[in-house]
Amino acid sequence: xxxxxxxxxxxxxxxxEHLATVAVNGVHRTISARLLAEDPxxxxxxxxxxxxFAMSKIDQRExxxxxxxxxxxxxxxxxxxxxxxxxxxV
Amino acid sequence: MSLPEGATxxxxxxxxxxxxxxxxxxxxxxxxxxxxxxxxxxKDETVTLAHGAGGKASAALVDAVFIEAFGAxxxxxxxxxxxxxxxxxxxGGTPVDGESRPWACRIALSTDSYxxxxxxxxxxxxxxxxxxxxxNDLAVSGARxxxxxxxxxxxxxxxxxxxxxxxxxxxxxxxxxxxxIVTGDTKVVPKGxxxxxxxxxxxxGIVPDGRVLGADQxxxxxxxxxxxxxxxxxxxxxxxxxxxxxxxxxxSDSAPVTAAVEALFVGVPQVRWMRDPTRGGLATVANELxxxxxLGVLLDEEALPVRPEVRGACxxxxxxxxxxxxxxxxxxxxxxxxxxxxLSAVRRAGGAGRGDGPGAGAAMIGRIVANPPGLVTVRxxxxxxxxxxMLVGDPLPRIC
Amino acid sequence: MRFVDEFRDPxxxxxxxxxxxxxxxxxxxxxxxxxxxxxxTHTIYRHGLERLLPDSVDFxxxxxxxxxxxxxxxxxxxVWLAGQPGVIFTTFGDMMRVPGTAxxxxxxxxxGADVRFVYSPLDALKVARDNPDREVVFFAVGFETTSPSTxxxxxxxxxxxxxxxxxFCNHVLITPPLxxxxxxxxxxxxxxxxxxxxxxVVGARHFDFIPREYGLPIVVTGFxxxxxxxxxxxxxxxxxxxxxxxENQYARVVRDAGNPAALALMGEVFEVRETxxxxxxxAIPRSGYAVAPRYARFDAEVRFDMPGVRVADPPACECDxxxxxxxxxxxxxxxxxxxxxxxxxxxxxxxxxxxxxAYYNFGRLA
Numbered sequence: 001x002x003x004x005x006x007x008x009x010x011x012x013x014x015x016x017e018h019l020a021t022v023a024v025n026g027v028h029r030t031i032s033a034r035l036l037a038e039d040p041x042x043x044x045x046x047x048x049x050x051x052x053f054a055m056s057k058i059d060q061r062e063x064x065x066x067x068x069x070x071x072x073x074x075x076x077x078x079x080x081x082x083x084x085x086x087x088x089x090v
Numbered sequence: 091m092s093l094p095e096g097a098t099x100x101x102x103x104x105x106x107x108x109x110x111x112x113x114x115x116x117x118x119x120x121x122x123x124x125x126x127x128x129x130x131x132x133k134d135e136t137v138t139l140a141h142g143a144g145g146k147a148s149a150a151l152v153d154a155v156f157i158e159a160f161g162a163x164x165x166x167x168x169x170x171x172x173x174x175x176x177x178x179x180x181x182g183g184t185p186v187d188g189e190s191r192p193w194a195c196r197i198a199l200s201t202d203s204y205x206x207x208x209x210x211x212x213x214x215x216x217x218x219x220x221x222x223x224x225x226n227d228l229a230v231s232g233a234r235x236x237x238x239x240x241x242x243x244x245x246x247x248x249x250x251x252x253x254x255x256x257x258x259x260x261x262x263x264x265x266x267x268x269x270x271i272v273t274g275d276t277k278v279v280p281k282g283x284x285x286x287x288x289x290x291x292x293x294x295g296i297v298p299d300g301r302v303l304g305a306d307q308x309x310x311x312x313x314x315x316x317x318x319x320x321x322x323x324x325x326x327x328x329x330x331x332x333x334x335x336x337x338x339x340x341x342s343d344s345a346p347v348t349a350a351v352e353a354l355f356v357g358v359p360q361v362r363w364m365r366d367p368t369r370g371g372l373a374t375v376a377n378e379l380x381x382x383x384x385l386g387v388l389l390d391e392e393a394l395p396v397r398p399e400v401r402g403a404c405x406x407x408x409x410x411x412x413x414x415x416x417x418x419x420x421x422x423x424x425x426x427x428x429x430x431x432x433l434s435a436v437r438r439a440g441g442a443g444r445g446d447g448p449g450a451g452a453a454m455i456g457r458i459v460a461n462p463p464g465l466v467t468v469r470x471x472x473x474x475x476x477x478x479x480m481l482v483g484d485p486l487p488r489i490c
Numbered sequence: 491m492r493f494v495d496e497f498r499d500p501x502x503x504x505x506x507x508x509x510x511x512x513x514x515x516x517x518x519x520x521x522x523x524x525x526x527x528x529x530x531t532h533t534i535y536r537h538g539l540e541r542l543l544p545d546s547v548d549f550x551x552x553x554x555x556x557x558x559x560x561x562x563x564x565x566x567x568x569v570w571l572a573g574q575p576g577v578i579f580t581t582f583g584d585m586m587r588v589p590g591t592a593x594x595x596x597x598x599x600x601x602g603a604d605v606r607f608v609y610s611p612l613d614a615l616k617v618a619r620d621n622p623d624r625e626v627v628f629f630a631v632g633f634e635t636t637s638p639s640t641x642x643x644x645x646x647x648x649x650x651x652x653x654x655x656x657x658f659c660n661h662v663l664i665t666p667p668l669x670x671x672x673x674x675x676x677x678x679x680x681x682x683x684x685x686x687x688x689x690x691v692v693g694a695r696h697f698d699f700i701p702r703e704y705g706l707p708i709v710v711t712g713f714x715x716x717x718x719x720x721x722x723x724x725x726x727x728x729x730x731x732x733x734x735x736x737e738n739q740y741a742r743v744v745r746d747a748g749n750p751a752a753l754a755l756m757g758e759v760f761e762v763r764e765t766x767x768x769x770x771x772x773a774i775p776r777s778g779y780a781v782a783p784r785y786a787r788f789d790a791e792v793r794f795d796m797p798g799v800r801v802a803d804p805p806a807c808e809c810d811x812x813x814x815x816x817x818x819x820x821x822x823x824x825x826x827x828x829x830x831x832x833x834x835x836x837x838x839x840x841x842x843x844x845x846x847x848a849y850y851n852f853g854r855l856a
């Protein structure tokens with residue numbers, strides 16, 4: 001449910017109306033940042049966009065931490081997997 | 091419960107968690123796939139927009155109404171152009187018109203109607219679509235397009251300036267494709283009876299000797315070539331409608347594929363099958379190939395070319411580029427040992443590194459497999475495989 | 491794409507899968523995890539994750555597809571509204587194909603109704619402002635992720651004094667159906683892949699009741715393949731360590747307390763209905779939102795004399811048992827034969843996010 005995609009804030013269109021423009025892979029859309037009014041969005045922020053609304057700011061540090069954890073979890077299996085991939089018949 | 095015609099009822103075997111007797115998972119899935127492989131059937135009482143979207147609903151309508159009335163040699167393979175033989179030899183084998191030497195020539199005949207909203211969009215207009223679409227239908231049937239006819243249904247009130255611009259686009263596209271618009275017709279209908287302007291074109295092309303294309307030519311192991319990135323036309327038009335308020339630098343790929351197709355035939359004379367993935371997208375033509383050949387089509391997800399902006403727009407709207415319309419690319423099946431030759435021939439025709447003409451972004455996107463027969467599958471980066479069904483209706487933006 | 495591609499790295503996925511395999515082996519028993527969201531179901535099938543995971547890890551597809559859960563009677567009401575003179579009926583594209591007893595909105599459009607799809611509820615409001623002589627109705631559907639956007643739209647409509655706009659409110663809450671499923675007999679669920687996008691609004695802490703009252707682990711999870719695999723690993727870890735808690739795998743987006751501004755707006759614009767009917771699950775108390783009396787003039791159910799006829803789910807349908815994890819989609823007696831994505835019978839087949847549709851479209855082929 002609830003298709004949400006990351007977009008980068010590239011412009012504040014109207015601060016009082018909470019309108020901002022986000023870019024997704026070079027595609028632009030003006031969205032409402034009203035739901036983030038308590039911590040207003042700034043150009044350069046990344047936000048999760050759903051039905052034309054910024055739902056949440058994306059925390060870049062947390063994203064890195066999650067990726068680190070994922071890498072750590074798989075670490076012990078790295079050699080095993082590399083060996084497996086070398087033998088994979090395509 | 092009534093099962094659709096031809097489906098076998100499940101055989102009682104394993105007990106379900108609730109203690110009910112059901113067939114095994116693979117038996118159920120086999121049964122469903124048998125149903126899926128069949129041509130879709132028309133169940134609607136009225137025509138809806140889905141019947142024009144180029145997917146399952148379109149196929150069902152054509153089968154139930156037009157094939158029913160007109161007949162077709164092989165309903166499973168309805169191509170966009172008919173290949174016909176003309177010449178001095180009549181049906182009975184006797185020379186006609188008193189000609190001394192018998193002669194024969196294969197021509198391709200194709201027709202298509204163009205209704206697009208808006209009529210002008212980044213990268214094209216209804217005018218160049220009306221030419222390129224019919225030219226491309228001829229080209230992928232193996233023909234060299236020569237002549238076009240055009241018919242206009244115009245709604246009262248259309249500005250003459252706009253009609254002039256459309257005609258100029260048609261002329262430019264015809265010149266680019268090397269075809270002549272040789273005859274036409276104009277009808278004007280009262281306001282409300284049409285939306286602005288509808289165009290129908292028909293085209294005739296000559297099929298050079300030795301070209302034999304068809305799903306029956308396709309063999310297991312053959313490779314699938316796509317001549318350029320997916321989804322640009324459909325997304326350009328969707329963005330240009332403006333109601334989604336999304337701004338994207340997406341140009342329609344509307345263009346004649348004739349040069350790239352001719353280059354392919356020079357590089358690889360044994361091309362097996364070709365089609366242009368217009369409405370319904372790559373997913374739909376791949377399914378048509380699978381059904382008509384009785385073989386499987388295995389696509390490689392990572393190899394599918396999609397421009398970043400097209401992917402961005404698709405992701406924003408929850409639309410799969412596999413189902414989005416294209417107007418300047420073609421899909422070709424070629425023998426595996428000629429895949430490299432095919433790719434470089436098509437890329438060269440598109441201007442390879444420097445240009446962006448049709449063919450420049452060509453890629454090998456998959457191969458023909460024995461199993462599962464009649465179905466299209468996509469292998470993703472994880473090695474997982476999923477089925478790709480035909481388009482069910484027009485792609486709609488979704489929130490979930 | 492940033493924050494997407496990194497979470498689709500195949501090499502990392504393979505290593506995670508190896509780690510999951512080893513952990514599942516150590517546990518040595520089968521575990522059934524419910525992914526609450528249709529979005530998760532979609533990712534699982536699209537990337538073939540179910541086939542890549544060990545046999546002992548099994549997914550149960552949850553009720554979190556807001557399109558699927560709308561009962562046929564409500565779809566009939568929507569079609570009725572779309573057919574009223576002067577009405578422009580606006581909807582997300584997802585709802586266009588969902589069948590009621592008198593057809594879908596797409597069929598209503600073919601019959602002449604002015605049905606338009608929009609990307610955002612704010613776009614529906616714009617349609618109203620651009621067409622002051624027409625009545626514009628927005629078909630509001632969705633869980634807590636989507637309801638704040640409707641709330642903002644109504645607040646703006648009021649501030650701007652728009653008079654020709656209303657919403658047909660079908661917003662639903664995620665907790666009541668989860669409780670209904672957990673309270674039912676014969677439920678085989680060992681943990682939850684928690685709804686990441688709902689949690690952006692309600693917060694990760696909102697799901698404390700699952701470990702506290704039902705003794706089950708839940709991991710609030712993102713929507714990319716690596717997110718889901720990591721969440722499976724975290725659930726297995728909780729089982730291995732005998733822990734039962736809420737963990738937040740999707741910390742890059744989800745905060746513990748959610749989005750207080752969104753929650754406040756929802757409280758102002760909506761009120762919880764005494765009961766709301768769910769397709770496949772029946773009537774569930776306090777599970778849906780209605781427009782609050784203060785905003786009644788924007789409430790299509792007040793503004794129009796709607797038929798509101800209740801329509802029972804088709805009897806052949808076994809969606810309720812699919813949704814509670816009692817049977818797999820393929821075990822339903824109409825799956826794939828009488829019930830297909832083109833002609834769906836049950837809730838799970840109506841949207842590509844539904845468990846049965848995902849299974850049908852992307853199914854099998856290891």
